[in-house]
Structures are given as structure tokens and as C-alpha cells.
Amino acid sequence: MLASVVIRTYNEAKYLDELLSEIGKQNTAVVDNEVVIIDSGSTDGTLEIAEKHNCRITHIKKSDFTFGRSLNMGCEFAKGDFLVFVSGHCIPASPDWLDELCKPLVEQKIAYAYGRQIGRDTTKYSESKHFDKWFPEYSKIPQEGYFCNNANAAVTRTAWEKFGFNEELTGLEDMYLAKQLVESGEKIGYVSTAPVYHIHDESWSQLRTRYEREAYALQKIMPEVHFSFTDFLRFLISGVMADFAGAVREKVFLKRCIEIVLFRYNHYWGTYKGNHEMRKLSAKQKFHYFYPKDVEKEIYHD
16 A cells, blocks of 8 residues: 655755655555655755655645645645655654554554654754653554644545645644544544654744744634633743753753743743634633643553
């Protein structure tokens, strides 16, 4: 069976060669693979790198780009039974990454899988804790709810064809499709044995904009969410305190303390800016979505 690895690119030359090299080294006992690049106007050598690795390349105009539309075009261009998504600044952290990610789809246990994300040497401390919460060491196959992340994910072609990705959202097209699939009776799962390094080389303003954009999109998925200024203060304080405690335990507090404050401030201020006009969410659901620590471990961890 064929898995098409679909990669959205716009000036991803910094890590693309390493990403494609690691894909080329994958053990493929479960699925064969092809790599599809959907590019939106790169000028930094991205396309030359893709050609060197014999990728199949298609294009989307920068003016037509949305996250969902780009993926839909890439999926239409792809030939695979399974559609695998990985960001151009992610690197597989295991030679079995692709097989492990696709295995629960091949076994028909779930229709949409997402894999583990871990930081690398340049990852901001608080983002590594964010990864620990949403991408823990234990799998959830299937999982409750519809959290999903296309930086490292795979979906069956038949499941994608049911709805496609929403082309109007400013982000979270993965969660929107996952919600549609769950509501139609399909299952979503998290695969901890399919890890990637996720490298965000962002400025603070870029990080804040990312969370603001995702908060806008969240309104379409969880319209009951309301993230008030009080919530901004509460989660900022709890996030900073939790990260401070971890940094002290790991003996990196002095090195990371300012970075922790800046990350959590931009994280929650971006969320507040994008989300503050929505209705109130129940305390339990709000706590689960925004609290910086994993609260599901006892449910899924054996």
C-alpha cells in the first residue's frame, strides 16, 4: 500500500534536505511511499532540494494559499492510499516513523492518526513542555475528542475524501477535519511511536501571531470557548509557574527564566487576542484545553 508524504513548503530550505533524507532512510515494511511537495512560491532553494530527492512537485499561488486549500491540492495530486502530513521544519526521529504512523490506519483501528512531536536543541523551554502535554510518551488508539496536528499526521484517503480540509480557516484545519470525522463515526488516534523533531525558529511576534491565528480558527471548532482577560492572567501565571518549577528541577532556571516568561506571555496574549469575543466555556473544558500540564496520563498510560 502506498503512503503519500505531503509537505507544504514556502522557503523551507533550512531543514528540507534533512527531512527528505530521513524520509529516504525509513524502514518501509508496512507501506511504500512517495513524497509530494505543494509549494507556494519558494525562492530559497526549496524546489532544487525537492528535485534532488526526486519528489513530485505541484504548486499553489501564494495569493490562493490557505492551510486547508494547500493540503487539499497536495492530496489531490498524491497517489497514495494514505496521506501523510509533515511540516517542512520537522525531522523524523525514528527510522520506523512512517510505518508506525500508518500502521493503525492499515489495521483499520482509526481513520486519522497524529504522531509525537519533540523539541530539539533550539526549542524554547516552554514549547518543549507544550509538546510534553499534547504529545506524551504513551499512545491513545483511539483517543477521546478530536485534537489532532498535521505537523505529523496521516489520514486514509477515503476519510479525507469525506470532507476534505476546510479551506477558509486560518489554522487548525486538522482539528476541524478530525471533528467532522468523529461526528461521522470515525476514530482518531495518537501514535507516540511515530516521533518527529518539530523545530520552530520563530520570533516572539511570529509566535504570538501563530497562537492568535489558531485562536481565530478555534471559534469554528469550539464556538463555546471564551478566553477572557482574566483567563489570560490566570493561565499566564500558571504556565510560567509550572515552567519555572520544571526549569528549577532541571537546573536551567537562570538560563531559561526570561524565555519562559516571553513564551507564555506571547502564547496566551495571542490566544486572548484571537479568542476574547467568544462565549464562555465550561471551567472543566477550558482547564483541559489551556492548562500547561497533561491531565490525561492516568487514562491512557499503562
